Amino acid sequence: MENLTDLKAILHSKRANIFYLEKCRVMQKDGRVLYLTEERTEKQYWNIPIANTTVILLGTGTSITQAAMRMLTSAGVLVGFSGSGGTPLIAANEIEWLSPQSEYRPTEYIQGWMSFWFEEEKRLKVAKRFQQLRIEYLQNIWSKDRDLHSEGFFVDDVDIDQALAGFLTRIERSSNVTDLLLTEAQLTKTLYKIAANRTKQKDFIRDFDTVDDANAFLNHGNYLAYGLAATTLWVLGIPHGFAVMHGKTRRGALVFDVADLIKDTLILPWAFICAKEKATEQEFRQQCLQNFTKHKALDFMFNAVKQMSREGATL
Incomplete structure (x- = not known):
């Protein structure tokens, strides 16, 4: 062994x-x-x-x-x-994982996280920085991914550029986490519309309980992203409950915060593309895993969380 x-x-x-x-x-x-x-x-x-x-x-x-x-x-x-x-994980509506038991994971990151977490103003600043990193990652990946370009997704297209620019402006103006959540939800809704237009899927409505391919693929891909986020937080020793955005609505919500760093970039467009191509669930999952590796999703998530652990208290 x-x-x-x-x-x-x-x-x-x-x-x-x-x-x-x-x-x-x-x-x-x-x-x-x-x-x-x-x-x-x-x-x-x-x-x-x-x-x-x-x-x-x-x-x-x-x-x-x-x-x-x-x-x-x-x-x-x-x-x-x-x-x-x-989907879904069998734990009501919460993100729960059977985490490996270890008392020897690093303590520096949870200590860094706690240095800002109890102060609402600093928590908001970290939440805003997470959203900025999310957009930077999307702009970087969508600007160079040839497969997305072949499907009509160009980051400098007017509708995409305006959506991202408007979101970045509204991030700065958000005075509390509720405003930031509403702003984030509006961006994702706009990206759904853009992706539906690119793939010629009319009348798309995001519904977690519907069985159309685009919605099913979004659910499935998001849970893969939650797995990566949960892994990142477990390795760094940060409990899932210390969220900066979703904490008032979900226990374990830091998983959602970290997963949001990559969901719009790597899951959202491919859910619509694979739905258009009538891909199987396995083919969609393979595309997601390929994207995670190709664009170093885990590296990005680890670096983002470590960066906020180090810098959160000084923001």
Whole structure:
């Protein structure tokens, strides 16, 4: 069996894999974590490279052994039980994960976070900075992603440029978190409209409970982003409850705050593109994971949270 050091040799910010599994049994066998599927004629085992994995979502018809959970914990892999298609996580309406237990994670980041968190004014400044980083990331990625360009998404198009510029202006003017949340919601709504127009999907309405492909893909992709955010916060030792924006409405809401750094950039446009192309759920998920790796999403999330931990008190 691999030792603990080997299992954590790959930094979380560099890991490439997220797994969504259904109708299988996850187990430990010969020092590896496998999942077992039962075909009509035989049972098949598939290896999970846990040292290069951040999150595992267990969907319908799954089970996991204690031995497998112990190995996943040793590798620092977060595990969540979800409904079909990766949504929702089975924990009412809250973001909950089975986090690996470790008393030896860094303390500097939670101490830095606490240095500003109890002061409402500083918390608002950090929330604004998160939104600015979110727009900077979108502008950077959309300006160079050729696949998005081929689908008609150009960051310097008038409608996109005006939406982002207006949002940046309103960020500065927001006097409290409620105003900032409303402003953020309006931006995302505008980006939905832009993406629907680019992909010629008329009369799109964002509804978490509808079954059309665009809405289903948005739900699924967002939960993948939540997995990355939860991993980032666990590794850095910051509890999910110390949010800067969503904290008044959701326990564990810092996961939402961190996930928002990448959702509009990497999930939103591809949910509409894949819906237009009649892609399968698996094809959409693969596109999201490819985007996470290609555009170093985890690196960006880690750096953003670490930066705010260091600088929050001085803003």
